[in-house]
Amino acid sequence: MSAPTPPPEAPAERLLARTVLVLALGVGAALRVWTALTDDGIYWPDEVFQSLEPAHRLVFGYGMQAWEFIEGARNWALPALVAVLLKLSALVGLEGPRGYLGVTRGAFGLLGAATAWGSYRLARAHGASALASAAGASLFALASVPLYFAPRAMSENASAPAVVLGLALALAPGASRRAGVAGASLLGLAVLLRLQNGVFCVGLLAVLVARRDWRAAREALAVLAAWAFLFGLLDRLTWGRWFHSALVYLDFNLVQGKAAAWGTAPFSYYGRVLLRSMGAVTGVALGLSLLAARRAPGLLGVAFAFFVLHALQPHKELRFLVPVLPLFAALAGVGLDAVLRHLPPSPVRLALPLAVVAVAGFSGMRAGLLTFGDLGQYEDVKPQASAWDDSGAINRLLITAGRLPDVCGLKVEAVHLAWTGGYSYFHRDVPLYAHNGPARESGRYSHVLTLSGAVGNGERVASEGPFALVRLPNTRCAPDPAWSSRLP
Template sequence: MSASPPTAEAPTERLLARAVLVLILGVGATLRVWLALTDDGIYWPDEVYQSLEPAHRLVFGYGMRAWEFIEGARNWALPALVAALFKLSAWVGLDGPRGYLGVTRSVFGLLGAASAWGSWRLARAHGASALAAGAGASLFALAAVPLYFAPRAMSENASAPAVVLGLALALAPGASRRAVLAGASLLGLSVLLRLQNGVFCVGLVGVLAARRDWRAAREALLVLAGWALVFGLLDKLTWGRWFHSARVYLDFNLVQGKAAAWGTAPFAYYGQVLLRSMGAVTLVALGLSLLAARRATGLFALAAAFFVLHALQPHKELRFLVPVLPLFAALAGVGLDSVLRALPPSPVRLALPLALVAMAGFSGLRVGLLTFGDVGQYEDVKPRASAWDDFGPVNRLLIAAGRLPDVCGLKVEAAHLAWTGGYSYFHRDVPLYAHNGPGRESGLFSHVLTVPGAVGGGEVVASEGPFVLVRLPYARCAPDPAWSSRLP
């Protein structure tokens, strides 16, 4: 169905709506940048080895290589984006890890704030008042889960603004030809950054066809086909075969089912985790989204299809839902608008949106208390451990090691390399060995990152939390022709 036209807003409501939008975007952006600059932890290795590390290799010439960038299971769009941020940081003198990582993580955080604005735009496009749309957008701008993931250099974060803004342009009832073409182009870009966003592309064409807007459906399909060619050409230029990364990725995950090696979960996993991490926000967003289904049928169907398709996959991670969360925030805004239209003019009409914003803000206040159990990671290993700064001390010692003038090789004994920041944090063109690498007596490295009980005869040169950086005596750092940059 087409969206209902926006209702006339009183001057007080317009002023309040403007203040709410500025508040949620300003606070949301500030919190995201603050988190970007204060946390060195890792939620999952992909946030380093699918983006930061290949980008470091592009810009600085060295870095660990995950299997995806050896066999070609990922395209180079996301690493190229991060590499551009690294290069820009170096140009302005921020050429150390603190500089280029701070810039990159802050930019990803600001992309999250842009996604919140996109939620507002999407709700407005479906007839929600500015105040209701702003209150709905607060569920993404201020809630705990979007804040937690925001600074992480992951494809979900990079693609989310393109998804929500693309749909805001292309799905708006009565959208101009230019808006449909621009929206479809943004969705095509989102697939370049994350293949799974193809669900939104198929859905867009389906929704336009269901509306019998055949011209818009044809033109959107042509634009998306053009972006598909860009995807294929990028793979051809970088991997030597058209659509190579998509073929390898789909074969690995859907045909061979190897992603299950990283864990499987039941269909209800996402709902259970969202209720643990931000229960009130989840329940209210769900209820308001159901109320919005009649007015924003196409948008609701798209969001629901994305959610269900991910819930049906055996391997699940909460981050996979990041691109769809702004859509549910927009639907919440439309649903809230339906509630407000049913109410007579009264203070309640203003109080309800403000209560929604307050609820989102309260969820955001809890973000620092999130555990891995809350975000659905390592549930069988350390569910009560803080989800923040996991292996952050190791990464800070990697930065310290990279600054030492006499380091000519480093072995990380205290953690698996995949759960560290690699060369993106170490930033020194010398061999970096895994915990199962050569022994200390090999003379192939000068320093080890270990725990206090394993110092041996070395000298502790730095410490952080439960880890120490140790200089080994008589290290020769002999050349090692067997060293490999492949991530173990």
């Protein structure tokens, strides 16, 4: 089966397509990097303690340990990737938090722009014109939700470009053997970074079998089996048991159902939150994706399977859908092309793709107004609070504390330690205590990060918003054999 051949494009349409793609990717990349360098906030602790903090521990020798990296519920692929960025930053002289965090978050932001380009390639692989493909890609490049999540060091962001480019290569009708092997390899890497991406691997094999493309199916299965071996080997080398992280993770989430402790939501959650956070983009992407059913039934089925399987899980977070959003952007490009093929050359033929880009751009312009309620996070606690720079003040004070020459221990009284940047921002090899740690009179730490109204008899060193960094009087930090780096 070969991909439909796009009709010849007029020079003006080719120029417009190139312009739309370059602007969408360029503006999207610029916004992502700008956010990476200006927002110190936290959406959810995983973006620190599943990536930055274990990577910091690998490179610098100290860092808080979440339960997942004590019991082995995560593999070390993502922290290793982040550790490479931290090490490279240190080698070029950017060894402070502002340096290595800027490099890391900027790199993740650029991965988001690369993911949008993957949407373009995936649409083109299914026969969409360059203009329709570029317009579809803009729905990921410029929309508010992908912009918000992009710089965060999460497995969803790290794996999304591998998912979309892998499917662009392996799922394209008439793909060559080399493309099929490369695509399956990218999907194997995506699973190594995030276990849930195994849905895409199963989907790929199902589509190839449905097409009766037995050669491609056998080769894809062999490649994915090799990546599965690497997954198991990584766990064997790091945790001491084959597939240890997958087994512990699945037992925790599916057998024991403990993820429900972080909240549950009904099946309708994702649809409701997507409509709230970027309603126009969601409506356009969904409508155009359905129009792609005839041209790209396999891709549409894989995307919907991923969505439905996540909607069926009790615990839900909008970030879990990040790997599938570029697929719907690509499908939108294919659906848009199906519409354009029925239109004669006219201004309307050019206006429709531009309207899609405008919808994406308007969503991006409103990204700064996103609240946690819009993103479906903390809906019962602070739904009206801005989703941007949450905990940013705390993290900037952590950076300040790490630079003090006399700090020999720090207690964070103001918030739970999980909602801070940990040692990734503090970057000082001294004890870091949680709010329920030893009392100030214990002499175990020299500074506290507290609320401005709780300075007490200490000396205010710095403050931002409702928080203050305070030096305690006459404290030299007595050794504490009971201190643990485990995240409470």
